[in-house]
Amino acid sequence: MQNRSFRIGAIVAIIAASLCLPANAQDAPARSQETKGPVTNLPVPRFVSLKGDQGNARRGPSLSHRIDWVFKHNGMPLKITAEFGHWRRVEDRDGAGGWVHYSLLSGVRNVTVESDMAELHARAEQSSPVTGIAEAGAIMKLGECLPRWCEVSQDGIEGWTEKSNLWGVFPDETRE
Incomplete structure (x- = not known):
């Protein structure tokens, strides 16, 4: 009996260990694996x-x-x-x-600006004119999203910013 108890305990420990994922795997699951x-x-x-x-x-x-x-x-x-x-x-x-x-x-869908003084651009290009600046913590409406850029707006100010400046959108998410 003691031997069986040890095996069950070892199996439980192995299962528990397999459920522990690296922090980045839990924070940003692959979109294809979402439930x-x-x-x-x-x-x-x-x-x-x-x-x-x-x-x-x-x-x-x-x-x-x-x-x-x-x-x-x-x-x-x-x-x-x-x-x-x-x-x-x-x-x-x-x-x-x-x-x-x-x-x-x-x-x-809204997002929170993560980067302080995040630039909003006229187009989804770093070289396009800056249409506004968003402070860290600002809540903005989410519009279209491309692979690296999202369109955001709030109180008549709108523009495109890089996804890395935002919380509330998945890194690989696109929207029309």
């Missing part, structure tokens, strides 16, 4: 935005779970990482989050 959510049948992970001025992130998927975090920026981009009933597990650009009721989320 579908069991509730919506939409891709998970995926990006959405906060619908109102406030959203409570709970420890688990129900109102009986305690609130761990409160999102307070209308339009804030969030990444859905899991689904359960009417609840979505989300995280922000810093990895903070929890379970949020789906009614607090919108499919509208």
